[in-house]
Amino acid sequence: MDGKLEISLDKLPIKRLEVIEENGLERFPPDVGYEEKRESLIRRIDFAWAVEKDDKNNKQKKRSRETSAAQWEFQSMVDNLQLAHQELSVIIDLINTVEANDAVTVASMTRPRPFPNEALSDLAVSAATKLQCFRHLGKYFKQSANALEQQMAREARFYGALIRLQQNWKVKRQRAVALASGNEGFTIDLFDNSLYDPAGIFRPSPLSTVCVDHDSAGMLAINLPPKSYHSLQFGFLSAYTDDMPIDSSKTKTQSACDADKESVSDDECVKETHSLLREVHQAIFSEQVFDLVNREACNQSLGVTVTGIQENYIQLNIGQETSVFISLVPTSQGEETVDSSSTQNLENAILPLDTLDGLNLPEDKPDTPKKKSVIPNQISCEIYLLQIFHQHVFLKAKDRPTSGGGVSGQPAKEGSGLLGHFCMSLAHRIFSNKVLMELENVVRGVPYMQLTSHPTWHSRTSSWTLFVKIPQSILHACQTRASDSHHRKHVTKSQFHTKVVVTDDCINVEGEGAPNVVGLFKGTSQEICSMNRYDCDLADLSVIILQQVASQVIRWLHEEALMVGIKANWDFLCLSFELEQGETLSLVAHVDPEDTEGCISWWLVMEDGFVEERKLSLDISDGASESRKFLGHLSLEVLYSTMMDLVGLCNGGGN
């Protein structure tokens, strides 16, 4: 080897960093010892120049003949070629190693400087990629906008419906439920927690919380299993009522929910949901009322006899002969049922509720073919039951205001007495129906009588008035006569009335013109009577009323006779005139409620001078007898003229 051996020494030791940490701390490798230093320095002797020289000699054997003056001109070319050669050898080694399947890591590679057209094409590619990205982004934004718009529309429907429902119902939200179930977690709370309930009577039932779901189109929907809620039903168990127990809540048809959803507008959907919520709310109330009814029934309150209990069913006895039941029946939604209440009403006696009293029932002459029943209408009883419980338990629990509802005037009931009160009201209603039937019979039998009902605003009191009206023709005749006679102070009465009041099951009759019982037994003549009142039974009612009315008529005739100046005696149902020779001519009234032609009939009785007991009623109807003549059922005009004839007879006889 020719040439000098060159050794290059570093002037400065290079300390290479081994590690630099995050906080900037630099770590250097541990110092090496002197020997190692020498060895490493020896290793660092660069023999590259020798390698280069060899290469140079090998390559430039052909070019070594060129001028050495030109050698430095091509130095850069030579350098480049050498670098290229090195890279090529590395690559060949790499390829050989890879072919031998050895793992290779590249330590470093110097990047060749790119040519301008390469740079430009790189730039073009990156620009095209960016444009592509922009296009993708644009498409993505537009798709998102579309999806968001659709989502917005769906949610707008849902939340619009929810807000409308929120105006009437309590809407609550639980986010935990939302996370678990996937919908928004809204529920509607139907439980009224504003009631003051120290005894814990009102508990939220599982019905009270209704989950708000979505239907297939994303609209608000409430899914309730069918027949999951009940409604209260009241009915009579009697042989002679043919009432079908009907569900009063079935008048609504819910066909819209079953129709295809697309054709139903949002408005209708909200209305359907609202109706459903109303039904569930009522069902909760019905269940509470049924619960209270059961409690009271089992507490042995007054007037309540329990004859049967099942699940959702309780049976009670009212009075002796009537049985009622109260039950919870499942409400079926989406079924159309015929509302049979209207046909039902024609079969039963349409007896008004307390609020409907005051109807003037005029005397209806033609025979009504309908057979009337004394059982009140089922629906009205059901409504009454709900009303009294609502008013006295629920409103009381809320500190109800002092102004009562339509049932004002009713004494405040304890919560425990409500069912008893209800049963007694029903018993009263049945009893007063019977009373009314008797009164109607009586009024039908007497042509000059009228019947009026009065509102009492109390569910256990009923009241009627029977009027006897003096016809106008007689009144005029009386007045002309009164102006002639000297009896100025006599005021002609134009009507007499008898009042019948039923309280629970006690009948009280009050009327004018009836002598008191004491006077009746004494057999003496008339006493000036004011209003008399007495109690009676149902069986005797007709007779008593008829006797009352007949005595009123007799009294009137008596006063008319007195006005004319005739001395007449009046004794209960008998008006007698004295003829010459001590004979008496009597006009006697006979009452018979069973008489189909008329309830009050009249007899003319002629008696001799000796004193006899006045006959109250005559059983023998032989009109051919001299002492008695049957006059028949006379109207008031005929009676009046008959009396006038008798007066004339007396006058004529007296004179």
Add this chain to the structure above:
Amino acid sequence: MDSQTQNTSLQRLQNVEKRIVKVLELAGSVMDELANPTGPRREAINNHVREFMQLIKDIQVALRDEIKSACDYRPFEKCDYSSRIANEICCKKLEYVMSQLDGMKETIDDYHTAV
């Protein structure tokens, strides 16, 4: 809040949502414009971006107003559920009365036809 203002507030929030959708659409069209192979038109991009910024500002203003005017959440103070039950009972009474009146009318009609 009565129902009137409640509806308006809901409408305002819905308008905000519509603006968001519009903002997205504008972003999409800006991107499309930038992706134009012949180069983006400057005026169009300016218009779009101006509208974008305006809409963002409107959204912010509307949301801020709504947040400020949202009332406190109060639990259901005045519960009208028992009045609702009273109403339902009154409805039942009404139906019953109507059926009674219908029955009376039928009776009257029968009477008149019989006469």
